[in-house]
Amino acid sequence: MVTPQRTDPPDGAARRSASARQRSGRLPWMLVVPALLGLAFLVLPLAGLLIRAPWSTLPQRLAQPHVLEALRLSLVCATIATALCLLLGVPLAWLLARVDFPGRRVVRALVTVPLVLPPVVGGVALLLVLGRRGLLGQWLESTFGITLPFTTAGVVVAEAFVAMPFLVISVEGALRGADQRFEEAAATLGASRWVVFRRVTLPLIMPGVVAGAVLCWARALGEFGATITFAGNFPGTTRTMPLAVYLALETDPEAAIVLSLVLLAVSVIILASLRDRWVNSP
């Protein structure tokens, strides 16, 4: 749904590409046909939802308190999870891109594990570590009295686990693409590594960080499998919008479509406004 976009090319480049197109005559159909197929593949299911939505009963369905509650929980948890990912993920991306340590390639592969792990398995894995009988969970409970499963904090943990790789990958990509001469110049002028990171590197890769955060937030918002497995499902505490959608499907498919539309509308509005403000601004 969302891809980090490059900034618009300056006018000169736009003019050049236009004249190049006129010279070559027609569009390369070898690219256009699969591109249109890909677009249809992504957009048609959404159209299906819109066509099947029970528009007449939409307002009263939306005004139900449990819908608003699930939506609020979803937005709050996805936002906190994204903040957590930024806090831990940006330094991790920096480590992978800027520090040469043995086994870096293995670590980079490990970071992407939550991307390929079936979400339910991710949830079980989290339980085995942070659950009541988990490796860390036991100690957390006996020492601090903290239990994560079945709490809102557990939802944040599950979402962050699944969404963090998106952030790390895009920030690391931005770091590798950034011109390192600026950092070297700052370092030769006597700036410490932390000052260089804060004053030179971070402003340089800001678009990449924002794009990554946006992706991460969107993934956290739609997270279902790890959440229901690790945090469970209880109204007001851990029942986020995707969980509400799944349960509505069991009894009332129309309600499920309405809930999905709410989730889609909210995420599209927020993502679109964020990207215009951040990613495409010079």
Place this chain on the structure above:
Amino acid sequence: MVSKRLSRWALAVPVALMIAGLAGCGSSQPAGTSASDASSAAGGGAKEVTVFAAASLTGTFTELGKTFEAAHPGTTVRFNFGSSATLAQQIIQGAPADVFAAASPAIMKTVTDAGLAGSPTTFVRNKLQIAVPADNPGKVEELKDLADPKVKVALCAEQVPCGAAAIKALGAAGLKVTPVTLEQDVKATLTKVELGEVDAALVYKTDVIASAGKAKGIDFPEADQAINDYPIAPLTRAPAGDLARQFVDLVLSQQGKDVLAKSGFEAP
């Protein structure tokens, strides 16, 4: 020529990604018909019977499927196990199924009302039990212990059959239980018990037996007032109509009854 090779790649890469994407998505779906279901149904004349069955029937029906294949050489039985309601949705949306076995008459009714199934037969009944972790950390002994706020309880969500039955049983006992979670199906509820994340859950007796010692079952009298009937029916648009009827006959036969009884199901 370079440009020609490039354009071939341009087509191959998205196609490969799409296939990879489909394969990846399929594995993480909670319950869905895989892409191969659609293609095999299009084949038509293949000797194949597709059975959609409630998740709690996974063990017993897999065994009966092997029996069926042995009795009908050259025939394969394909299963799609999942939440009854999800399966019913898939059937109503035109999934190519021959037989439907649900964990609740109400869900079967949505399929018969859509004119997609013949008259269903109740083939087994399933009773609730209190499931506790093998070491029973919450010291749970009877149903009223679940009302203790110190005891962490998992229940199925009311939208799924085991949740509806749990509400009925607790209502019959006049108890107010606040669970920590309402799970999406009975297997997920039991997993929480097996991992020791909760002290007790209300699940089916058959699931406790299937957990092979990781969870312990405790009978309680109110379970008799929330018994779940399992209906089975051949589907009217079954691509393999004869085989569908034969499979239903096997489930209803003495042989079928024996397999089901062994797993803790009760005779209707």
